[in-house]
Amino acid sequence: MRVGVICFANTCRSPVAESLLVRFLAGEDGVEVFSRGVAGGPGSTPEAMLQALTQNGLSLVSVSGEQLVSDDLHADLYLFMERSILREAVVRNPSMWPKSFTMREFARRAQLNPPERDSETFAEWLAVVHGTRRREELLGTDSEDDVRDPGLGGDLEAFNAMISELDLLSHKVAQILTGWPSR
Template identity: 35%
Template sequence: MLLTGAIRARYHRLAMAASMGERLSPEATRVLVVCTANQSRSPMAEVLMRRRHEAVGAAASVASAGSRRGGEPPSSGSVRAMARRGLDLSGHRSRELTANDLAGADLVLCMARRHCREVVVLHPPAWPRTFTLRELVRRGEAAGQRQPGQTLDEWLGVLGVGRVRAALLAEDDDDDVADPIGGPDSAYEATAVLLERLVDRVVELTFPQSPSTEPGSNG
């Protein structure tokens, strides 16, 4: 049976959720966070973003993966950094990024430009919805928050104006979140503080509040 693009995308999203043991409605936004080993930055961002989604009532699900082989526990520094925030990362096991993961994601958030490069090589159609965390915040703040009634794809299209794939080959790290792996707890704490700020801003920009959840609402 031949599948249309929309049906195929929905199938991949549900298949990805099933592989993670999640129940995901077809309408929910699927966010995938990517780093190198999926042991420090991306799992921290995953749990921080999941908590933020829950806090604002966003219809979204978040997962993480890395470009290396999976099955490894998280770094101890990241576990401690999240524990200080009331989040338990101890049960996390790293996952290797697959093309199916990318086909099923509505938004791919990378820790560094090199990860965006790897994503686009693995699954070229993911390019319009793949950004580093810093880049999405920078472009989102310049373009303005996603508006009620505006689809995520429409908003990402606005953010993508002027983007070229060749920029992925650049070597600057202005849009990167540095890897704390192997560093002291202070390095993990600094990364966690940065990720908290970026994640909060991403959620604020990407998921506009409904009237019933806006500050000061009596609903």
């Protein structure tokens, strides 16, 4: 199973979520996690984020700043940090829609539609979860499902809050991604 974690520039939220998912999924065979951004290119990691990573015992598992490219469009699941970024990616690549969720939305919808790992594949279950949504949900500016972006000017407190939020979400997502039979 291939899981992409996507934010705007891939310098803060998605690399942290990727690192947390890799940590929580350690030992789970056949799961690959990667992070990308929809804009920009290689950027520098903010100093406050590096301090927050150290305080939280984390390190990034991949170089940040990588942009989403056509080779990345073969993942089984895409987890976005905010709805506006998900919307932008789906407009560019409509085939991503059935496999694309904000991270928070995915965790919530998975709780409402628990997987039946013994009788369905991950792809079959994801199709059921996707079937509970409408494309119109991408419209609007409601930030309820967004992970707040501390941005390049964020302070240590903002980055610690982001890491704490992503830690909780990544743990929930890892529980969902664990235990699927390889078929």
